[in-house]
Amino acid sequence: MTYCVGVLLDEGMIFASDSRTNAGLDNVAKFSKMSVFERAGDRLIVMLSSGNLAGTQAVIGLLNQRCNAPDATECLWNATTMYDVARLVSDAMREIDRRDSPYLEDNPAGFNASFILGGQIGSEPMRLFRIYAEGNFIEAGVDTTYFQTGEVKYGKPILDRVIKRNTPLADGAKCVLVSFDSTMRSNLSVGMPIDLICYQKDELAVRMRRKFGEGDGYFRELSREWSKGTRQVFRGLPDLAW
Amino acid sequence: MTYCVGVLLDEGMIFASDSRTNAGLDNVAKFSKMSVFERAGDRLIVMLSSGNLAGTQAVIGLLNQRCNAPDATECLWNATTMYDVARLVSDAMREIDRRDSPYLEDNPAGFNASFILGGQIGSEPMRLFRIYAEGNFIEAGVDTTYFQTGEVKYGKPILDRVIKRNTPLADGAKCVLVSFDSTMRSNLSVGMPIDLICYQKDELAVRMRRKFGEGDGYFRELSREWSKGTRQVFRGLPDLAW
Numbered sequence: 001m002t003y004c005v006g007v008l009l010d011e012g013m014i015f016a017s018d019s020r021t022n023a024g025l026d027n028v029a030k031f032s033k034m035s036v037f038e039r040a041g042d043r044l045i046v047m048l049s050s051g052n053l054a055g056t057q058a059v060i061g062l063l064n065q066r067c068n069a070p071d072a073t074e075c076l077w078n079a080t081t082m083y084d085v086a087r088l089v090s091d092a093m094r095e096i097d098r099r100d101s102p103y104l105e106d107n108p109a110g111f112n113a114s115f116i117l118g119g120q121i122g123s124e125p126m127r128l129f130r131i132y133a134e135g136n137f138i139e140a141g142v143d144t145t146y147f148q149t150g151e152v153k154y155g156k157p158i159l160d161r162v163i164k165r166n167t168p169l170a171d172g173a174k175c176v177l178v179s180f181d182s183t184m185r186s187n188l189s190v191g192m193p194i195d196l197i198c199y200q201k202d203e204l205a206v207r208m209r210r211k212f213g214e215g216d217g218y219f220r221e222l223s224r225e226w227s228k229g230t231r232q233v234f235r236g237l238p239d240l241a242w
Numbered sequence: 243m244t245y246c247v248g249v250l251l252d253e254g255m256i257f258a259s260d261s262r263t264n265a266g267l268d269n270v271a272k273f274s275k276m277s278v279f280e281r282a283g284d285r286l287i288v289m290l291s292s293g294n295l296a297g298t299q300a301v302i303g304l305l306n307q308r309c310n311a312p313d314a315t316e317c318l319w320n321a322t323t324m325y326d327v328a329r330l331v332s333d334a335m336r337e338i339d340r341r342d343s344p345y346l347e348d349n350p351a352g353f354n355a356s357f358i359l360g361g362q363i364g365s366e367p368m369r370l371f372r373i374y375a376e377g378n379f380i381e382a383g384v385d386t387t388y389f390q391t392g393e394v395k396y397g398k399p400i401l402d403r404v405i406k407r408n409t410p411l412a413d414g415a416k417c418v419l420v421s422f423d424s425t426m427r428s429n430l431s432v433g434m435p436i437d438l439i440c441y442q443k444d445e446l447a448v449r450m451r452r453k454f455g456e457g458d459g460y461f462r463e464l465s466r467e468w469s470k471g472t473r474q475v476f477r478g479l480p481d482l483a484w
Binding site for chain 2: 153154157162170171173187207210218221225229233238240241
């Protein structure tokens, strides 16, 4: 399985993804699910992938190859809006689907790549998309602060309680990490390392990026302090009268 | 959908269930999912049901009818252990399944009643079971403090962080209520009223029972204080260095 979160705040955006992939319980591996396309001062595009690894890698590979082609007409580097980027990703997904699907017909997994896509290009506002496996997509509006993919339920309540559009970027990042900690405690199919990017609005470059591996000091402290804090909150909650 | 939790602590047991049933989004109703069989000083048996309502009601109805039959040979009132109670529930489930299944073959929902069963009989220790739709069941051991059914994922992280076998009964009850609050905030298929029983070990009677309806003052305060408390914990968490 997978757990990915993309958050859109007034101050900026947060992207986070786990790295566990598995084809059955006895075939577990680590692959980063975060792809970054950055040209400082011009654009930052982040993709978080979920679904069948062969499918997501094929899509990212195709997008990358087109980025590097000397005669590229339409690619992530010359798209002028994030909407156009979403369409390019969608087109690549459908191309891979057409190529692979006939050979996957007998495979219940099939082609099921899907993405959270976000970023900023030039003077456009920051934008956040959720692209479904079929290649259609939705964009976060004023009432939508985040998109999740994969094992979304465990980590959703904390996002729902804490994240508002005006939440400071630093608090949002801590909340996303706690959401990952909660998910990993309750579900074995989501695992470290966690890739995290905090993007400050209008910077058009990544200045805050971290990878949290097994035993990471900060992540352990965050998890410990969160558990301690919540137990304290419990002790302070009003007692129930019967 | 449904959300039910049964907790086994050193001090006692907690049972909680929501009341929302739905057959499609336009057919939503309220039915309590908690059934209590109590004979003060002798036994307390609590069943939390999930799955198709016609199935769970049929099972509870059959058990009740057998309890009330004047010539009852085997029923919940004369079972001498909770294990025997679990077998009686299982037998009733299989009987209903045999009766109904041939008529439900074309219905994707089919017969899918399942139960959390717990309680105490005489001098036996408290025991907690999870009975699957097929009628087989598991019992909570020393490492298992709770069973959930239905929409279990949203409310699991808080149980995993807080509930230990030696958690005081009052704290456990608050934690279960917060688990319900988290679930209801993130998922519309779980809804009030919430039935709650806190059973104090060896009392062999229900002294603490509450139903929390829409707008319940205590529940609202609990939810508000929990949200406020967790946001405070966030502000106190160590900042991330980049």
